Amino acid sequence: MTTVMDLSNALAGAVERVSGWMFAVHGRPRLPSTGVQWRTGLVVTANHTVEHDREVTLTGHDGRSFAASVAGRDPSLDIAVLRAVVDGVSAADVADDGDVRVGHLVMALGAGPRASAGIVSALDVGRGRHAAGDLLAVDLTLYPGFSGGPLVDVRGRVIGITTSGASRHLQCAIRATAVTRLVEHVIRGGRIPRAYLGVGTQPVELPHPLRERLGRAQQTAIIVVHVKSDSPAAAAGLIIGDVIVSIDGHAITEPEDLVAALRPDRVGAAVTMTILRGGEPRDLQVTVGERPSRG
Amino acid sequence: MSALLAVEESIPHLARIADQLRQVTVEIRSPGGSGVGAGILWAPDLVVTNAHVARGSCVGVGLADERWIEAHLVVADRRMDLALFRIPRCGVAPAALGDSDTLRVGALVVALGHPLGLRRTLTAGVVHALGPARPGGRRFIHADVRLAPGNSGGPLADTAGQVVGMNTMIAGGLALAIPINDVGRFVASATASAT
Numbered sequence: 246m247t248t249v250m251d252l253s254n255a256l257a258g259a260v261e262r263v264s265g266w267m268f269a270v271h272g273r274p275r276l277p278s279t280g281v282q283w284r285t286g287l288v289v290t291a292n293h294t295v296e297h298d299r300e301v302t303l304t305g306h307d308g309r310s311f312a313a314s315v316a317g318r319d320p321s322l323d324i325a326v327l328r329a330v331v332d333g334v335s336a337a338d339v340a341d342d343g344d345v346r347v348g349h350l351v352m353a354l355g356a357g358p359r360a361s362a363g364i365v366s367a368l369d370v371g372r373g374r375h376a377a378g379d380l381l382a383v384d385l386t387l388y389p390g391f392s393g394g395p396l397v398d399v400r401g402r403v404i405g406i407t408t409s410g411a412s413r414h415l416q417c418a419i420r421a422t423a424v425t426r427l428v429e430h431v432i433r434g435g436r437i438p439r440a441y442l443g444v445g446t447q448p449v450e451l452p453h454p455l456r457e458r459l460g461r462a463q464q465t466a467i468i469v470v471h472v473k474s475d476s477p478a479a480a481a482g483l484i485i486g487d488v489i490v491s492i493d494g495h496a497i498t499e500p501e502d503l504v505a506a507l508r509p510d511r512v513g514a515a516v517t518m519t520i521l522r523g524g525e526p527r528d529l530q531v532t533v534g535e536r537p538s539r540g
Numbered sequence: 541m542s543a544l545l546a547v548e549e550s551i552p553h554l555a556r557i558a559d560q561l562r563q564v565t566v567e568i569r570s571p572g573g574s575g576v577g578a579g580i581l582w583a584p585d586l587v588v589t590n591a592h593v594a595r596g597s598c599v600g601v602g603l604a605d606e607r608w609i610e611a612h613l614v615v616a617d618r619r620m621d622l623a624l625f626r627i628p629r630c631g632v633a634p635a636a637l638g639d640s641d642t643l644r645v646g647a648l649v650v651a652l653g654h655p656l657g658l659r660r661t662l663t664a665g666v667v668h669a670l671g672p673a674r675p676g677g678r679r680f681i682h683a684d685v686r687l688a689p690g691n692s693g694g695p696l697a698d699t700a701g702q703v704v705g706m707n708t709m710i711a712g713g714l715a716l717a718i719p720i721n722d723v724g725r726f727v728a729s730a731t732a733s734a735t
Contacts, residue, residue, distance in 0.1 A: 249550045249648065252648065253647045253648035257644035259646060359645065359669040359682070360667065
């Protein structure tokens, strides 16, 4: 009889609990976004809501304001990590998102607090720009200003960060494990490194005989149209006209797949790139570099 | 308790709430008006709705048992967007009222009305926010609940089936409801001045 009321109270309790870890993030004109204190002094938000070369301020749920600076960005996951001294605000209770299942009841929260409820509609929607397993699709409304806010379970634990910037068609959340990975980069190295090969590419069709020869189902791959000198790609011997088919066995069907395959934790690692040169498959070892920072 | 048990117990409970709410959700037809709006059976002889729904001093009120009765305006407040009508005693138990001041963001709520003419349709969601729609404005309950024209004047209720608001507007995809305590104060002052 009372289970629905218990659930209703649990959801309201979850909102109150999580709102203590949340901030309004003023990093763009007009509409503030939402941020979550992931670890003490590090606030996570959606990258697209924090403009470059702009002073960022945070407003806590009690109305206090704090200055913040960008410690790292991952545009492919649409996550920015901000550094701020926010005394009196505790870090979020981040849950193991491995338990999340399709159909679970979840809420997206925005600063205020404001709430929106729905269910997890798909796991592993990683396609294109995103590595498989980093995104959840949710069936709920992300209202204006929700981007960068927490996706919470019925216990009031954070299982992801919602953003309207991750997909044009789906409402998505970046899984907590992917966010934690980025935050730990900042803790260890003070920044989020960005992987770098130094190539320009375009998609290209793989003719049927080549597909058969490679034993791969993918219809397309990417062709190298530019190689920067002194880049990791140049050092590995990649030349214009090479067709990149896969990296470490993962199919590369469009340029965005390259971004997804080269996550920040690949910086400094050697990857095996399967290419076609003159119609002949061969493997190249490439040591992933770090993108030179902007100024 | 196992999740399955919880669901089995929850669903009949929600269905009971929906049945109760259907009984107290009336249809409002204004003379000359083409569409239908909603209203809340406040007392056995009183119906309250939005002022923008009931235009005129005499409107038709449709009860859940298919009866249509005539309702006469007691008082309307266009600024509050509330109107109170008197009906012949209908013998139906009126709405159970909740306390909108104790409502919490994230709480489950249901809305009943006649969206796009679909009579006594239930939609569900959570309280999105509490407060004015714009700085300095009046307080609304903002609910993450799907509404459509025809919901106006109908009840927004909590999981106990108690009416906590009157669905009034749709703004940015959100349902805006007048807190039921505000409606109560309006009814109290209207009936006090009418007697």
